[in-house]
Amino acid sequence: MSTVSYEAVFAISGFTPIDIYIVHNRDFNIATETFIANNQDVCLPLSKMSHNSSLSPINLVSYYKNIENKFPVVCFTDSSKINSKACLSFIVFQDHIESEVYQFRIGDECSVFHAELLCIAQALNRILTNETLYSNFLICSDSLFSLYALNCITSPNRLIVKTQTNMSILQGRGVQVFFSFVQSNIGIYGNERAD
Numbered sequence: 001m002s003t004v005s006y007e008a009v010f011a012i013s014g015f016t017p018i019d020i021y022i023v024h025n026r027d028f029n030i031a032t033e034t035f036i037a038n039n040q041d042v043c044l045p046l047s048k049m050s051h052n053s054s055l056s057p058i059n060l061v062s063y064y065k066n067i068e069n070k071f072p073v074v075c076f077t078d079s080s081k082i083n084s085k086a087c088l089s090f091i092v093f094q095d096h097i098e099s100e101v102y103q104f105r106i107g108d109e110c111s112v113f114h115a116e117l118l119c120i121a122q123a124l125n126r127i128l129t130n131e132t133l134y135s136n137f138l139i140c141s142d143s144l145f146s147l148y149a150l151n152c153i154t155s156p157n158r159l160i161v162k163t164q165t166n167m168s169i170l171q172g173r174g175v176q177v178f179f180s181f182v183q184s185n186i187g188i189y190g191n192e193r194a195d
Helices: 006-013 018-023 112-129 144-150 158-172 189-194
Strands: 059-062 073-082 085-094 097-106 137-141 177-181
Touching (some): 073 112, 085 112, 097 112, 112 144, 112 177, 144 158, 144 177
Parallel strands (some): 059 177, 073 137, 137 177
Antiparallel strands (some): 073 085
């Protein structure tokens, strides 16, 4: 597979890039294909998006041996799509003890990327709904692309916006959520359990 620059794509397609439309304050409509995740379509119209000033990039930390010692609660997330069947899971460790296991079968039309985002969102939602937990959390994912996507505070993706909004709510409670990229299949116990 080869990549093509955006400039070449726009030149060939004859369409003006969306950012140019926005700069010139023109109205635009985007036709997108969406999938249903928790009965909500994935792409938010611009009018429904949270204002960027209320969102902040994620706290991304490097994974190292024994990083779990710095966090009382650590979640490892994973998703997969095998034979067109999509699923996700996350494992919660409290004080180094596996305390919860969550597994979900999701719609087959869901891409691995969206499954990874949904898994992170579910882990964050678990933290958000458990009001007895007031500490810093670490969510470990083997999807670097998903972590980078969550770092983009201008994304129109509903799942990303909702996850960022939930992180802002937690910050308002004094709870910090940190994220770390972990390589898969290198023997990290929590990641192997989620896999």
